[in-house]
Amino acid sequence: MNTTYCPSLTEYKRRLSREVKIGDLPMGGLNPIRVQSMTTVDTMDTLGSVEQTLRMVEAGCEYVRITAPSVKEAQNLLEIKKELRKRGCTVPLIADIHFTPNAAELAARIVEKVRVNPGNYADKKKFDLIEYTDASYAAEVDRIRERFRPLVQICKQYGTAMRIGTNHGSLSDRILSRYGDTPLGMVESALEFLRLCEEENYYNVVLSMKASNTQVMVQAYRLLVQKLDAEGLQPYPLHLGVTEAGEAEDGRIKSAVGIGTLLEDGLGDTVRVSLTEAPEAEAPVAKALIDRYTHRAEQADPIPDLAVSSELLADSSEQNEADSPNRNEANSSKNSPINPFQYHRRVTREVLNFGGLNVPRVVVDFSRLPGLEYADLRAAGHLYSAFLDKFQMSDLGADYLYSGQRPVPFMLPNGLRELVDYSAWLDAGQRPEHYPVLTQDEYAAAGARHPTLNFVFQNLASLTPPTLAQLRQDATAVIILYTDNAHAMPEIRRAFFELLNHDVPNPVVVNRQYPALTPEQTQLYAATDVGGLLLDGLGDGVVLSTELLPERPKAEWLTVLDQLNQLSFGILQAARTRMSKTEYISCPSCGRTLFDLQETTAMIRQRTDHLKGVKIGIMGCIVNGPGEMADADYGYVGVGKGKIALYRGQEVIKKSVPEAQAVDQLIDLMREDGRWVEKEFLEEPVAG
Template identity: 70%
Template sequence: MTLTTSDISQLNTRYCNSLTQYSRRQTIDVHIGDIPLGSNYPIRVQSMTTIDTMDTMGSVEQSIRMIEAGCEYVRITAPSVKEAQNLENIRKELRKRGYKTPLIADIHFTPNAAELAARLVEKVRINPGNYADKKRFEVIDYTEAGYQAELERIRERFIPLVKICKEYGTAMRIGTNHGSLSDRILSRYGDTPLGMVESALEFLRICEDLKYYNIVLSMKASNTQVMVQAYRLLVQKLDKEGFKPYPLHLGVTEAGEAEDGRIKSAVGIGTLLEDGLGDTVRVSLTEEPELEAPVAKALIDRYTNRASLQKPIAPVEASPINPFQYFRRNTLEVLNIGGHNVPRVVADYSAIENIQIEDLKGIGHFYLPLPDKWRMNDLGADFIYTGTNKISFMLPNGLKEITDYNLWKDIADKVHTFPLFTPGQYMQQSAKHGSLNFLKLTIGELTDTLLNQIKHDATLVLLIDTYNEHAMPELRRLFFTLIEEEIQSPVIIMRQFPLLTNDMLQLYAATDVGGLLIDGLGDGVMLGTALLALADKQELVKLLTRYNQTAFGILQAARTRMSKTEYISCPSCGRTLFDLQETTAMIRKRTDHLKGVKIGIMGCIVNGPGEMADADYGYVGVGKGKIALYRGQNVIKKAVPAEKAVDELIELIREDGNWLEPEALEQ
């Protein structure tokens, strides 16, 4: 059922200790070998091997690289009994070499493999969507008696594993994946966060009946909105129904590679970490697994001293928005910002003096001298903020300029340039633009008088910033104030960072901004740095280019503005039937101009039609050298030879009218 805004006051929206103060959720301890998990311990880092599990020495060597990169748990796939049996050889060799890192067996479809693995390693992960169910993509109309009979069948199949785990002291993760919900769950709850939660709780109830509590839970999805909503709802349901507070394993499935994978992971994982949720993190990148651990650690380390560094934020009794379902905040449409417009990107060029035409290439605007016209790519910024440095040439139609009010009031052309006010200027000055004005403020600058003036100004867009270490919650609290005051001015989210590496910028910005966008808060993004004193102008332009790319990446990862092709690619494992990194790069090279198209690239049928639930098209390994092509979750072509599969994929996209020929952009 879709909830309206008026329903929210009746909804129990509590899913964390505090929406304004960093406070980690308290959980029970889970014992996993010599490295326990839970709120009494640091947030743990883990990853998964990609080598064939039957390759004992290859698995050992890769595990060691992962451990030395920071992995505290190593997960290894066990798709059948023979792989489960070989876990013992891998474990013995690691122990022989002095590595005591706990091993986790990853199980799909095969209870017998899980029951064997539980006797050999420290933890097993089961997926409730396919542990005791076969997925046929059927809609089944269950009677209540029929549904209970299915639950009893699952119980009988699952109890042996629970008893083995109790006997051997083995931990278990009940890990729901959005894309592999059973037909039974989908038939009753639909393809929803609630369905994900109930899928796990069915198995959890069996564990608790048997007094087995050494359990970790996860709710993973490639759609960051669904992933965040499912974890929040899980915590709320555990509390409401009297379950123990089990630790949470955080992850975004099939996040992809490189910048896109890091941003998407941070939007989902970082949003939950901000609210004190999460006890272990796995970042799923289509890269070597030892590259995942440093990304997870960078996300986690941001919270090591958060409680001591945060500045107080006015508390809120309950969220005025529904944290379990996406609603975009209702705003006015001011020029092309807010209302039904996609979120806008503002490029901060205020530190660049004497801006030239070529400087705009970094924000997606290209001037072509021969035809004497401008071109814009898919990452073309919508506004450029120049501060006190007015641009001296005519801008392209797709780009508008913002200057500081003190400059704007004295320029001749006030029609195509828009002013940015401080709160003091805004309260005192009557000279404003007729259609669009910007007001930059922080939560500490909000007064009743200012709020009242904002409420009655239909030309105003707010540019909000924070200097609090606990940045995202303070910005969220500002949004809550606007909602409580029934102010509908659009809001551009501004974040300024010190000079950071590319990875750190992507992770921090994606967390702070993406966490708001996921909740429908924000009508645009502006990224900048407080340390713009770079002597080299070209280096500064390169830095601002990174900010522009990151801003668009965040909007895409939060599912609020699709500006490029999205690749839902799994991180590879021992089940993978082709080189995922090479294949993903090949498909990206041929299709990365297809704006808004989502392509799933899955190494095996386990991570096939289910895990790429959000994709428009799928490329799935079904055998050595054989690929299945999907439209949505429906297989269209089976057993396509790998050397022809990319061409066949493109032909499928072409048949649907979604193919565009790539254009070479002259620069």
């Protein structure tokens, strides 16, 4: 299987794409990765659209997208553009088109770029499963060709660029019938339209593969690149985005998991972060993600290339499959030894509650916190009530606490276990409730061990043949994998590949340290580094550390530790590997939106944020609403002014519910399904 999807898995190299002209600001090629966003004001509000566009440009937007749901909005793009140019703003404008080819054909004569969705440009979605023969399918493609060709010819005539933007939530019935709700279906949806562009010798095209599910989104982009190369098509530039990412911390984490994972491998030419917030809040987040790679190549340490050992070459491919369910095929700097287009969790042995079928575990690093008290465990999600003299664990309660050289001086609450440095474990009398953490030298010395669980710090350089052999035979060892390389995620991934190639089945906790970053940078970088591994099924736990930070007051330390604990759970949730809270799949609003998305999302969150693992889609209009419900348990979709449709999955349960009653009826629907629980309020912790 050809698993090549990026220039290199071990060296930072940006994929060299075709340059696309978008007004006076080209994309792709050797140009910087561009930042863009989308207005939320009604497109018929000319001055409102202009003022918001100016704020977006001031915030760092290099392209601005505006919805054109009908011909009248498409026509008004001219007035918006005139006013912007009058004010000295030359930002390229992009018309966002769904369902209305006639609006696209008009907009293409006005703006610098049009975005079309192949799922609804020439198809009406009815959620019908249709059996196609090759001939009937080809006839459908011919029908689309005739509907799509006029837009291509207009774009070619006017020098207008086009984005063919596939959305996971709005694949056509035709694509779903043949390929299913899959990354392959997303890719084929775009390629059908792209092939039609190439028939007309039109190449000013950008491609995107957006989804609210980060696993699906990343797999689709990777598969798209592989398919473009396999078919000998042009290396078109990629627009990156996680659609309906949500708001606040969750939206930023989910965006970084999806977008950052692709940026790490040199994929992406423009970025849009879709937050349920004012559009000017999106550009700084996108820029922060992009800026991390400006000097990555020169700052990173070399990573050994992926090599195939003589032992592996001696094995037949059939024996490889039998011996190691993790292994794919012979690997190289470009070809992944795992399947990057489909999620499979690395198969590991179970060590206590790590690995095997267990969810990834969260370890919180308390090793530098002085004078630990009961109340301090709140930073690990374990709340102590002095009045009740007991602990209560929140949904974000850490599984393990790392205390380093200072073991906790009191009994920990149920549900929380302790890691201590090896020397402290020996000094404390090898207590069974403590699990030792060993350096590689301590581990190689083969001294005393805990009979059940031992942690071993490792990095890529320390995974020598003797170490790999020792780990392979040790049924008590869990690896804590770290790196100091600026090219962090690929180096840790390279270490995982070493474990895979040598059939080392030990669970791995991914350790990342961020000593000198802002909280916002830490959030985005950790989500990228850890999330990118989790999306490939790599990792059985996470510990985010701040060991190298200067001394600070205890209260500040506790705040930082609480943030890191919440961030760890947020990353696991965004990567769909451990669901610990309610997930909101909420769109970022646009001129189509039929209610105040920020206000509505906040209201729904206030009522439902205790429903662990429940996914709720909040869509401002019908464009992606029904489709995105495929990835949600329940949906709240605007269908008219003051009118809401409620969904169970993709099925409409209630139509035209008055907005004032919609949240209550949504909760009633959950009650009917037995998924509603009343909110419990934890006791306020008090130091004892």
